[in-house]
Structure formats: C-alpha cells, structure tokens
Amino acid sequence: MDAARLTWVLEQVDETLREGVVEVVDKPGRTVVGKVEELARGSLTRRRSERTRTYTPTERVALLLDAARRAVVETAELEEQLFRTLEDVADTREAEFASEPDDVQATFTVSAVDRPAEAARLSEALSELRGDINA
Amino acid sequence: VSPTPRRDELLAEIDRLLGPSVSAAALSAHAANDVFEAYVWTVVIDAARSLLNPSDVWLEDVHGQRTSRVLLRTSPGRIYSRTHPYTHAVLDFGAGQELEAHVGIQVVGKSKVLHECDVAVLDRAEGQRCRARDEAPRSSSVLLAVEAKFYTTPLKLSLAREFIGFRADVSQPLPRRRTARLSPSELTDKRIRPRTALARSGYKMLRGP
Numbered sequence: 367m368d369a370a371r372l373t374w375v376l377e378q379v380d381e382t383l384r385e386g387v388v389e390v391v392d393k394p395g396r397t398v399v400g401k402v403e404e405l406a407r408g409s410l411t412r413r414r415s416e417r418t419r420t421y422t423p424t425e426r427v428a429l430l431l432d433a434a435r436r437a438v439v440e441t442a443e444l445e446e447q448l449f450r451t452l453e454d455v456a457d458t459r460e461a462e463f464a465s466e467p468d469d470v471q472a473t474f475t476v477s478a479v480d481r482p483a484e485a486a487r488l489s490e491a492l493s494e495l496r497g498d499i500n501a
Numbered sequence: 502v503s504p505t506p507r508r509d510e511l512l513a514e515i516d517r518l519l520g521p522s523v524s525a526a527a528l529s530a531h532a533a534n535d536v537f538e539a540y541v542w543t544v545v546i547d548a549a550r551s552l553l554n555p556s557d558v559w560l561e562d563v564h565g566q567r568t569s570r571v572l573l574r575t576s577p578g579r580i581y582s583r584t585h586p587y588t589h590a591v592l593d594f595g596a597g598q599e600l601e602a603h604v605g606i607q608v609v610g611k612s613k614v615l616h617e618c619d620v621a622v623l624d625r626a627e628g629q630r631c632r633a634r635d636e637a638p639r640s641s642s643v644l645l646a647v648e649a650k651f652y653t654t655p656l657k658l659s660l661a662r663e664f665i666g667f668r669a670d671v672s673q674p675l676p677r678r679r680t681a682r683l684s685p686s687e688l689t690d691k692r693i694r695p696r697t698a699l700a701r702s703g704y705k706m707l708r709g710p
Contacts, residue, residue: 381654382654388658448536456559456560456568463574466576466579466585474532494511498507498511
C-alpha cells in the first residue's frame with residue numbers, strides 16, 4: 367500500500383488499532399460492538415456502559431482489508447455517482463477543489479475516467495480474502 | 502491468519518492491483534474526504550431533483566452567475582468568499598421556496614459561534630443576503646447541515662461526541678404538523694413543502710438505509 371501512495375490508510379488503521387474496539391455493554395452476555403452512535407445518546411449511557419479491548423489478529427487483518435476497500439474501491443464508486451449527477455445537472459464530468467486562502471496551494475481536479483478492470487478484480491480479491499479469514 | 506499458497510497468491514494479486522486501481526481521490530485522506538463531501542452534496546441535489554423538473558435545479562457561482570464549472574472548497578469557508586468562484590446548487594421549489602445547497606460553509610449557531618457545515622442546505626434568500634452583506638448564514642435558515650466523515654476505519658467515539666455538540670447549536674425543531682403528514686407516496690408530490698421533504702431525505706441519508 368505504500369507503493370500505491372496509500373500510506374494514509376495504513377495510518378488510519380494503525381490509529382484505530384491503537385484505540386482498540388469500543389464495546390457497548392448492555393446486559394450480561396449481550397455485547398454490541400462498534401455502536402458508537404448509541405453511546406452518544408445520554409439516555410443509553412444510564413443503562414449501558416462502554417469498554418475498550420484490543421483487536422484480535424483476525425480482526426486486524428479484516429480491518430486492513432476493509433480499509434483498503436473503502437480507500438480504493440468505494441472512492442471510485444463515489445466518484446462515479448458524483449459525476450453521474452454533475453453530468454445531469456451541469457453537463458460536466460469534472461470537479462475542482464480549491465482552498466479558500468490564496469496562499470495555500472491545495473487545489474486538485476477529479477475527472478471521470480473509465481475505471482480500470484483492475485478495480486473490479488481488486489474488489490473481488492479483497493472479498494475473497496475477507497471471506498477466507500472469516501471462515 | 503496463517504499463510505497458505507492460495508492466500509499468498511491472493512495477497513500478491515491485491516498488491517499488483519492496488520496501483521492501477523487507485524483513483525485520484527484515494528491519493529490522500531484530504532482528497533478522499535473532499536470527494537466524499539461532494540458526493541453527499543450530489544445526494545442532496547438528487548433528492549431535490551426527484552421532486553423537481555430538471556430545469557428547477559442548476560449550479561451557480563458566488564457572483565450569482567449560472568455555471569457548469571464545479572469548483573468546491575477543500576475546507577469550510579465563508580459563503581461570500583470571492584477568492585474563487587465557488588459553486589453551489591440552486592433548488593427552485595417555486596416563489597418563496599427556493600433553496601441553496603453548499604459544500605463547506607460556515608454558519609452562525611444559536612450561541613453566535615461559527616460552525617463548519619460540510620454540506621448545508623439553506624433558504625436562498627438568506628444565501629443572497631449573506632453574499633451581499635459579507636455575513637455568515639444564521640443556523641435558523643439552515644434546513645440541512647451534514648457533517649461528512651470519510652474514514653477507512655470505524656469512526657472514533659470522539660467524532661460522535663463532537664457531532665452532538667454541533668447538532669445542539671445549529672438544529673431547529675421541525676413543526677410537528679409538517680413531519681406528521683408526510684408519507685412515502687407524498688415524496689413525489691411537488692406540493693409538499695421543500696423544507697419538510699428535503700429534511701426527511703437528509704434524515705434518511707444521515708441514518709443510512
């Protein structure tokens with residue numbers, strides 16, 4: 367992933383691994399994993415408590431595979447949906463992004479391109495591996 | 502997870518495919534987040550288009566000129582900024598019912614503190630007033646405010662807590678009368694007030710399917 371300039375994905379995975387899995391404990395024997403939005407509701411915190419544990423080795427692999435899918439496969443899908451709407455509304459398949467201050471050079475352009483067949487195959491390979499580790 | 506010949510092959514294939522599969526948006530966390538905000542913006546536009554004629558939705562720049570150029574902010578800024586001709590969408594539900602959909606603008610909360618909305622839908626009259634007077638829109642005129650987070654891993658608990666604070670300062674209760682009478686079949690009825698219809702669409706979007 368380093369070679370594919372996806373270091374930021376590895377950094378996000380590393381950070382998540384450091385923080386651990388947040389679990390919402392409801393009743394003895396009933397554990398709901400990752401329901402962060404539920405913790406935000408004050409009423410639930412009176413009936414439930416949260417705890418953090420480390421990821422298991424299998425969960426670590428799954429986390430990395432899911433992160434790779436989101437970064438590569440799902441961004442391509444987002445782009446496609448984005449350009450479909452822009453084409454309908456403004457007859458364009460290009461979006462520019464620019465920071466407000468002039469002195470900050472944070473400008474880039476995203477254009478619609480035919481997704482290479484590799485993206486579809488990558489999605490399949492990630493799914494295959496993901497299913498494999500869950501088996 | 503123990504390595505096997507088949508897994509080794511899969512891993513090698515994934516490694517080979519990663520390079521050519523990476524899109525421009527995936528090259529940095531910031532770019533991916535910006536594209537995700539733009540995507541959410543188009544979801545809002547699509548929600549309006551499902552209620553309107555095609556000619557009732559168009560793009561406009563900060564100068565009020567119709568445009569086909571899509572230029573969006575990389576981070577939330579001022580709605581009246583003329584540094585670049587930033588683009589927003591106009592959603593015309595009829596006289597007195599016009600809305601604007603923006604990406605990355607600041608709004609003034611009930612506490613008078615400025616908040617950053619990754620995507621915001623507001624009354625067009627408020628948008629025009631703010632651009633003319635160089636002011637930030639009031640949260641009371643904001644129909645929909647979206648906090649967009651594109652992470653490749655599960656969201657952190659702290660992000661949810663930050664969102665609760667943001668929501669408390671910008672949210673406005675919808676009148677019970679309007680929300681109670683909206684049914685799925687009415688979503689296709691253009692007579693439904695856009696404030697209600699779009700808010701419901703946005704609610705679905707935030708909550709997921």
